[in-house]
Amino acid sequence: MSRNAGPEQPRFAPDGTPVVVRRSARRKRTVSAFWEGGTIVVAVPARFTHAQEDEWVQKMLHRLKSKEAAKGPNVRNxxxxxxxxxxxxxxxxxxxxxxxxxxxxxxxxxxxxxxxxxxxxxxxxxxxxxxxxxxxxxxxxxxxxxxxxxxxxxxxxxxxxxxxxxxxxxxxxxxxxxxxxxxxxxx
Missing domain, CATH: 3.30.2010.10 (Metalloproteases ("zincins"), catalytic domain)
Known part of the structure; x- marks a missing residue:
């Protein structure tokens, strides 16, 4: 996955899908991932280190892709x-x-x-x-x-x-x- 600097700057999943990480001060422990338009948004606690962020982005991409694979094909772009x-x-x-x-x-x-x-x-x-x-x-x-x-x-x-x-x-x-x-x- 490639990473660009700055908040709300998209990264790209291995398949080329844009990924945006949103840090939230209100979020304490939970991490979520969802589609917004044609972009995957991963919401993480603001206190996460960059290493934790990278680890959770990978986990959430895997979970989201696994969930989609179980649902069958869906049109994303x-x-x-x-x-x-x-x-x-x-x-x-x-x-x-x-x-x-x-x-x-x-x-x-x-x-x-x-x-x-x-x-x-x-x-x-x-x-x-x-x-x-x-x-x-x-x-x-x-x-x-x-x-x-x-x-x-x-x-x-x-x-x-x-x-x-x-x-x-x-x-x-x-x-x-x-x-x-x-x-x-x-x-």
């Missing part, structure tokens, strides 16, 4: 996301939806994804990262469908409905939104 969108378009939409770009964004707080048919771009909220793959796939198919039909009329839902887990994914996202609106969602 824009290249993987674009590749997944292409596969889903071919599989469910006959390859008719061809986006010019597909990327994760951190500035979508009121929606899971958006598409701009004029320039054929798709953006997915990074809050989807860590959700089940079939839910992310649904949001991708939903946005790909907007490249074919702009609104949410019957023709749109007919096209989008080609994704077999659409109803379950919509229910899952409604549950997440409900929990978040009541402060019940975990960080």
């Amino acid at each position: 824009d290249v993987e996301l674009a590749s997944r969108a292409k596969l889903l378009s071919e599989r469910h939409l006959g390859g008719r939806a061809v986006p010019s770009s597909v990327r994760w964004v951190s500035n979508q707080n009121s929606r899971w994804g958006s598409a701009t048919p004029a320039d054929r771009s798709i953006r997915l909220s990074d809050e989807l990262q860590g959700m089940p793959e079939w839910v992310v796939d649904y949001v991708l198919v939903h946005e790909l469908s907007h490249l074919l039909v702009a609104g949410h009329g019957p023709r749109f839902w007919e096209i989008c409905g080609a994704y077999p887990e659409m109803d379950q994914a919509r229910a899952f996202l409604e549950g997440v939104a409900y929990a978040q609106s009541r402060g019940l969602a975990a960080d």
Whole structure:
């Protein structure tokens, strides 16, 4: 892992994933790791030495990667996301939806994804990262469908409905939104 100087400066895991270490004076003994956008954040107590920090970053990267491997594949960067969108378009939409770009964004707080048919771009909220793959796939198919039909009329839902887990994914996202609106969602 390479290390850059300064707080909140990303390091890079062996696979090239950015890693940021956050030191907290309120944190006494616990260490945690989580995804924030396309970056792995490792939160450590402020009192840790650099050697302890390095040791725990390695441990937490291993734990996070092991947990992900147990869950199955998940899309973590824009290249993987674009590749997944292409596969889903071919599989469910006959390859008719061809986006010019597909990327994760951190500035979508009121929606899971958006598409701009004029320039054929798709953006997915990074809050989807860590959700089940079939839910992310649904949001991708939903946005790909907007490249074919702009609104949410019957023709749109007919096209989008080609994704077999659409109803379950919509229910899952409604549950997440409900929990978040009541402060019940975990960080």
